[in-house]
Amino acid sequence: MIKYSFWNNKGGTGKTSLAFQTITMFAAYNPQARILVIDLCPQANLSELLLGGLVGGGSNNLNTLHLQNPRRSVGGYFQERLPSPYAMPNINPQSYLSQPNQFNNYIPQNIHLFAGDALVELQSNAISTLANTQIPGTNTWISIIDWINDFISAVANQYDYIFIDSNPSFSIYTQIALAASERVILPVMADDSSRRAVQNAIALTQGINLPSPIYQQHNFASMLGAAGRNPPKFHLFVKNRLTQYMGPASAYHAVLTSIDSMINNLIAQYPASLTFNNIENGVVDVRDFQTTGVVAFAMGMPFSVMQSGIYNLPGRNVQVRADYLQNCTDAMNSLVAKI
Numbered sequence: 001m002i003k004y005s006f007w008n009n010k011g012g013t014g015k016t017s018l019a020f021q022t023i024t025m026f027a028a029y030n031p032q033a034r035i036l037v038i039d040l041c042p043q044a045n046l047s048e049l050l051l052g053g054l055v056g057g058g059s060n061n062l063n064t065l066h067l068q069n070p071r072r073s074v075g076g077y078f079q080e081r082l083p084s085p086y087a088m089p090n091i092n093p094q095s096y097l098s099q100p101n102q103f104n105n106y107i108p109q110n111i112h113l114f115a116g117d118a119l120v121e122l123q124s125n126a127i128s129t130l131a132n133t134q135i136p137g138t139n140t141w142i143s144i145i146d147w148i149n150d151f152i153s154a155v156a157n158q159y160d161y162i163f164i165d166s167n168p169s170f171s172i173y174t175q176i177a178l179a180a181s182e183r184v185i186l187p188v189m190a191d192d193s194s195r196r197a198v199q200n201a202i203a204l205t206q207g208i209n210l211p212s213p214i215y216q217q218h219n220f221a222s223m224l225g226a227a228g229r230n231p232p233k234f235h236l237f238v239k240n241r242l243t244q245y246m247g248p249a250s251a252y253h254a255v256l257t258s259i260d261s262m263i264n265n266l267i268a269q270y271p272a273s274l275t276f277n278n279i280e281n282g283v284v285d286v287r288d289f290q291t292t293g294v295v296a297f298a299m300g301m302p303f304s305v306m307q308s309g310i311y312n313l314p315g316r317n318v319q320v321r322a323d324y325l326q327n328c329t330d331a332m333n334s335l336v337a338k339i
Contacts, residue, residue: 044116075117
């Protein structure tokens with residue numbers, strides 16, 4: 001089993017839309033692969049896309065899962081864990097999972113979903129308190145951090161790939177997501193805040209270049225290390241939503257070049273933090289999806305099954321051009337090939 005997470009502690013990088021297209025295209029190209037998607041972002045946008053998007057009633061379908069007993073979502077599972085925080089309770093993991101294809105026939109049948117839930121945001125204070133509780137002989141932090149790992153262990157023989165969508169933060173549930181993954185896919189934009197976000201992401205997950213020595217013993221990586229565990233490695237840096245105006249003379253190009261320099265420094269100084277040993281294998285350029293992306297996400301439709309033509313969206317008809325769709329598909333194919 002290989003476990004990926006899509007994460008950037010900075011919002012607005014196109015993480016969820018990128019995750020949707022990556023996961024669905026990978027599933028379509030690998031129909032024998034058994035795939036579990038875990039949505040650990042309380043906004044649950046990835047779940048809504050998989051369950052039908054705007055046009056297909058993705059939000060209503062997600063609410064249907066939330067109203068079942070037990071609540072078929074990460075929030076439902078966490079609700080069960082709160083009274084039993086330090087040991088896995090006797091549960092049926094399948095009762096929390098769903099198959100998006102039953103709601104949205106554009107989604108490959110080999111994808112199962114552990115749906116997102118805004119309830120996780122409400123649970124986060126209690127989860128953090130439990131993680132910081134002092135109990136002799138019990139590493140309470142690692143017990144809480146392993147909640148999703150516990151769930152994955154319970155279904156390990158049923159899946160070949162796990163994809164986790166995480167929140168743009170470093171909250172306790174984001175740490176739970178990252179601790180359950182082996183490889184991080186980090187989308188970045190061509191702006192200076194994304195350059196800083198790359199630095200922050202490296203520091204937060206790997207404990208590299210921390211701003212002060214006082215953080216050396218009490219950071220995510222060192223606390224995992226104290227429990228005999230390794231933090232996830234960076235697998236791909238995705239330069240997302242690039243435009244035709246990002247030529248060599250642009251300010252955007254300068255930012256992206258500085259991000260390349262940071263990645264090359266990691267390769268040279270901290271190779272164990274990466275799954276690749278040259279920048280060509282660890283960086284992917286993805287052009288802005290533009291109108292094609294708007295239609296795809298409104299319809300809950302992967303590019304792999306999309307066709308050019310007119311689509312009827314709420315309030316207007318929108319045309320998807322064949323050349324634009326091909327550009328989107330080509331960009332995603334280059335990414336999926338590196339999964």
